[in-house]
Amino acid sequence: MSGQTLNIIAVGTLDTKLEEYLYLRSQILEVNPSINVILIDAGRSETYHEAITISQPEVFRHSGDSRSLQSLPRGEVIKTMIKGAKGVIRGFLDQGGLHGVVALGGSGGTSIAAAAMRWLPLTLPKLIVSTVASGDTSSYIAESDITMMYSVVDIAGMNDVLRDVVGNAAAAIAGMAQRYASRHVTDPAGTRSDAKKRCVAITMFGVTTPAVTVARRRLEAMGFEVYVFHATGAGGRAMERLLHEGRLHGVVDLTTTELADELVGGVFSAGEDRLTTAAKNGVPQIVSVGALDIVNFGPKDTVPEKFQCRNLFEHNPSVTLVRTSPEECKELGRRLANRLRSNCTSPNRTEVWLPLKGISAVAIEGQAYYDRTADDALFSAIRQGLDGSSIAVKEIDTDINDPAFAESVAHRLAELIE
Structure with a gap:
């Protein structure tokens, strides 16, 4: 696996959580500087930062919705951005080389991230740091293998507790992505080593x-x-x-x-x-x-x-x-x-x-x-x-x-x- 680039998507509402996502990104890179962190903005309003890989307007375009996002009620915004985020992530998955997806959020951000993750292949690493992770998470996880981590404090500005939680999440998703990549090494013909198992x-x-x-x-x-x-x-x-x-x-x-x-x-x-x-x-x-x-x-x-x-x-x-x-x-x-x-x-x-x-x-x-x-x-x-x-x-x-x-x-x- 030497020389293989690990690609991790971080998807979230950057209009309200940019600071927290930038910290998550920095912590992933601290664990492994060679990881390619793909930062996707699924917020209601566009946010500008050089670290953002996929902008909010691009995510919205992938939803196929022609309405004005700003005119929609909160519930419709979430549904629209879920559709857009899934479209963007599907593109990266189809290209190959996706090794993990991570997110931070409250109930809204968790809904977007979870829906964008649930359809992904089982065993592909999926991790959400969430304010709702200590309650009934069945509606978010369903039959998928999403890992939920309780944020302890709200994801609203950095502090010592949240830094430690997000740091743990960064180390977890980096480690899971590396392990996932090592399991999915292909032979020269491109076939997984375990493909012949019954x-x-x-x-x-x-x-x-x-x-x-x-x-x-x-x-x-x-x-x-x-x-x-x-x-x-x-x-x-x-x-x-x-x-x-x-x-x-x-x-x-x-x-x-x-x-x-x-x-x-x-x-x-x-x-x-x-x-x-x-x-x-x-x-x-x-x-x-x-x-x-x-x-x-x-x-x-x-x-x-x-x-x-x-x-x-x-x-x-x-x-x-x-x-x-x-x-x-x-x-x-x-x-x-x-x-x-x-x-x-x-x-x-x-x-x-x-x-x-x-x-x-x-x-x-x-x-x-x-x-x-x-x-x-x-x-x-x-x-x-x-x-x-x-x-x-x-x-x-x-x-x-x-x-x-x-x-x-x-x-x-x-x-x-x-």
Whole structure:
């Protein structure tokens, strides 16, 4: 990597944060003077300084908006500059050689920076120093890998605390960029050294962990690199994103519990695109029904009143579970089947495996969520929904965490990939 120039974008509202961004730039260069810091002005008004690489008018032009920016309300300004910043950053990304993006901001600046970063490739370094980083940052990060650093004090004039925080951020983004560049060294043909790895995904929840552990180890023994996704909403969306980027060769979608949260209103919904991308792209997948007995809420006192009469289970002090009813299970089976059937471009590469003796660790006989009627409703809806399609439905007379079930799933996915 000797002699390679590192390119780091710093994007922000320079009409209000120029001093802070110039300090950030100086600290990055202090860590490594050879870094090319690309300073992008996404503010409301134009700011002049020789260090600015991309001016505010140029960012605005990339938004494609013909209106007067000064006449727009604050919310519209932010949306417009997000669009412009994304366009500018996309240009640098397309040229190759982008190694990191960093930003400073309050809520507005963070919104612009986060939206400009979220669509970037996963593992490309992304760092935001923000006044809102100590709260709920899910709306900023979504399923991306943005790193958020709390600014402690407001980003409004330099002081000893902010200098130290920004200095830490500068060292962090410089180090991440260097590490990223070293991972993406190309061979003479321009191919990444890890491009031939076969990568597969598995979805997991606490109540399906035993099965996932067995399947993961078996797939690793067969030479696959395995990505395990925690089915917490963001986990499912992250897996769908990697599938969309073409970075996965197969999926063991063992834990589809996010569909239950989407249907019933739990906190771990992954949205309507869940369970669609592998099907659309013809990626080999085995889909199961792990933890569809569960809807997730927060602490027990946060569970909506309409569910208080249901079968509640405190998974831990922060997570309370609600057992899905037979009616809900019937609808979940219908949705699962419909999403696969409607989106499959290669039905012979998709199979649905049903563990007839229990769909989670707490749904087997003798456990809190054992409900034969609900499970039968789920299985029947899936059978009916896929009847006449080319998607195979395999019924296995074990529970989902039986090692034999997990071993069989792993071997079958390998066969589908081969």
